[in-house]
Amino acid sequence: MEEQPIKGIKMAIATETRTTLKKNLIDYEDSINHLYLDTKGKVTVGIGHLIANKNAMSGVTLYKVKNKLLTQPATLQDKMTEYASIAKLPWGKRYGTKSFEKHTTLRMKEFDINNLLNKHIDNFYRELKNIYKKDKGFTKNFDDFDSKVQLALFDMIFNLGATKLVNSFPKFNEAIKSGDFEKAAIQSHRLDVHEDRNKHVQKLFEDASTGVIVGVPIGKINQAEAQV
């Protein structure tokens, strides 16, 4: 997806890091341009973007489809009607995202899916900056970590959330605190997560521990690209 500036938010995530994050998230969540129900029956769209209730449809941009083209933007009423229609369908392990497509009439543009995802990335970025900082005993601030470490931490927080990342993985955080990324690689293992995902995160830390350089730390590279 093409990088889009986010107005009003001062961000300093390297374009390359953000692009890699998005690619990974599409692998984990898929990118779906219509409403669907997740495995707990919550209305969802885009890349795992949960819509809490029908009023929250105001924050989701959808379009009507005509001759397979996305034509005019859907009204709030259109979107709320679609929400209500999807919300009452059966859900669970039998119902993949694709199975909901035939019940929908509205679609999202890739541009808008990208914008929603950017907001999630920015929220997690803020939380990561608040967790991993020098004045909490870490050797570096989040922005000064190697981009591999940043990507691995993003993966952890996307999966666990900030509270679980801090409270349920104390040995992992101790390893990060002491700059022992080899140990962090071992401690990053999450039960019941796709093995490829665990291995990917483990390798990011291992590469960081052996000094494999794949990018300049986020805080150093992207001042010119920072969105203000």
Added chain:
Amino acid sequence: MLINKKILLAAILLSTFQLSCTAANNDLLPTLNNDAFSGFTFTKNKITLEGYDYKNHERKVITFNSCKEALDYNISDIAGHDYFRFKLLVVSCKAVNKYTTAKSSAQSLFPTKLDDTFYKDLPALTTPYLSKTEYSQRENKTIKHAYKSLKITSKDNTATLITKEDEIYITVVARGDFNNDTFEDLLVSSEWYAKNANGKHTDLVILTKTSKDKPIQIDWRMNTLK
């Protein structure tokens, strides 16, 4: 709805599917929560599935027509975005396999109707754990002691647990004697969702209670510590 195994076989499963359980007079027959097995049909010697499609790494659609196919499939080959949904199927298939081994129980120390209080007093490790540390943190605690600011509601054999960070579902999928001690056990599946993130985990446990004075214990679980 928990249904008697005999009714299940006769009315729903069209069945020549013979289970290994035995029942003496006045024994409690094993029961299966049919609501947790939508799309499952039991035929002779196997469980067939309907409507279970997933994508693999190459984004090719894989259709699973039986639990055997699902359990034989290498879960690592499932696409990342379908991993959890597939894991839910694995849990259900393993639950049915467990159910087929259940014996009738001579007695039960579990209530017939399970209410909020019952779920609050379950071992905290009934729900999925995310790490070894979290396992240790919840060991020997009950749900009400392990989760802060817990809101719990229960209906039809499923409890919903909500905290600031967690959304958890606990479902009693079957009852029966799974460990041959003559006491009725509960086969319980659980799902954990991060409220403020995208994480989701699932597990299956057998809960046992052999004395009124002793707490409920976890006798077996599907996920293991590595």
